[in-house]
Amino acid sequence: MSTETPAKKELAAIKGTKDILPGEVEIWQKVEAEAKRLFELYGYRELRAPIIEPTELFERGTGQTTDIVTKEMYTFTDKGGRSNTLRPEYTPSVARAIIEHRLDLQPEPMRYYYIGPMFRYDKPQKGRYRQFHQIDIEVFNEKDPAIDAEIIEMAGALLKKLGVEGTETLVNSVGCRVCRPAYSRDLRAHAERVREQLCPDCQRKIAANPLRIFDCKVESCREQARRFPRIMDYLCPECGEHFDKVRSYLDLYKVNYRVEPNLVRGLDYYTKTTFEVVSRGLGAQNSLLGGGRYDDMMRDFGGPDICGIGFAMGMERLISILDIQPEKKKVLYFAYMEEEGKKKAVELARFFRQNGVECLVEFGYKSLKNQFGRANKLGAAWVCVVGEDEIRKRLYKLKDMTAGTQTEGRPEDLLKIIRGK
């Protein structure tokens, strides 16, 4: 609105978003590569859905009553008057894609993974951003409890592969449409009876989300919560048996986990199994990944009656606790003299690149000393000198910047030296 606003401010990345710059981006690439490799080992395939979806997809999928839908969505009206939303989570998009393309009629297993940005209009803090990235896993049409255990094991395998330590795996069952209503009713009634002993926050939660009272930090609330009914006592035979089997498969997979009866995920659609991996060192937002089963979503969308299960891992959170050094790149830097040298350097770089060597030719010619200085500063592994003598003899100098040694030879000879390194 004001033209006097300083450019610095105008040009800043918007709140809750950030640039991932060279130097850090290599870590992201590494994590992405490891995740993809691992997921493919379990038979998962990448499914890339759009970043924007009809708003209704999340209203119906994520749930009308969730915080995500009621106050955190980036929603806008397009030129055709349609309401679109930058996806706040990925699961509804996959469900939509399956229905739209009838993937349930294909012979391939419906096991999908995806890595990409999600958007939630939250107030940013440690481990929470408005644009953040998730590694997402979805499996459809596998109702056997073995798959519940398998994806938990797979999540653990990825964390282990990346060297993540100090995590704890929490598992719970939230029941289904048969058994949960009775539990919710009893829990609410129970909380209502002791309303006066609860903090104002929890009094509000009685109506909104009574399960949340379990993790209040106020002592009086904790005291009361200990006497609240437990979901485990309400599970219907089907859910109870399912949960028992999940646990026995987790044991089979040798997964270390803890049953956390108060674990409730913030999305409406979960049924039966829910789980979460938390990590020390993440501050208040200690959930590294969370997921669960959602057996009713597809039917609710008017699609085939097939179940689903999945999890989402927060990449920013994951990377913030990783301690990995990106591999140092081996670069061949060209130092040349005069126009003739520059052209020859370009030509040589083409040869080396075709043979898989990363080359850097910078075009602001200065002194050789200056170019060596640049190469040193950039951490180049080698410098190839292209000057008058070299061009005349067709023998080029190659200096090993670490050892400080220099040899001379034809491009093919130099390539052998570089490869032998």
Added chain:
RNA sequence: GUGGGUGUAGCUCAAUUGGUUAGAGCAUCGGACUGUGGAUCCGAAGGUUGGGGGUUCAAGUCCCCUCACUCACCCCA
């Protein structure tokens, strides 16, 4: 949305009770050094002290507003 903390050069930080022209290290660029890097020395550039208003002879410093970052609540990955 609510609350706390912090905003000085690209980065990390100085600047006495409010008192001269806001400094230093690192990084950048140039030079010493015209076919060979790292070291050293010299020099340059870099700031509306986040922005706006107020108090004052005088504000980086005090007050108010605002913005950003950050931590926490709520909630979530």
